[in-house]
Amino acid sequence: MAVASNRPFTEWDQTFTDKRLCQVIVDRLTFEAHIIGTGTQFFRLASTTAKRKAATAA
Secondary structure, three states: OOOOOOHHHHHHHOOOHHHHHHHHHHHHHHHOOOOOOOOOOOOOHHHHHHHHHHHHHH
């Protein structure tokens, strides 16, 4: 199974708002897992952020 996210595990509680559920999900996904952090900025995230900044500046 592969799971991709542009948020670190510490911010997953913003998606899974039930803290216990969030802890269980992270625990199950990371148990004996290989976590590959790319450390890169994602295009869609950068594009959305730029659009929001432009909209608030206008």
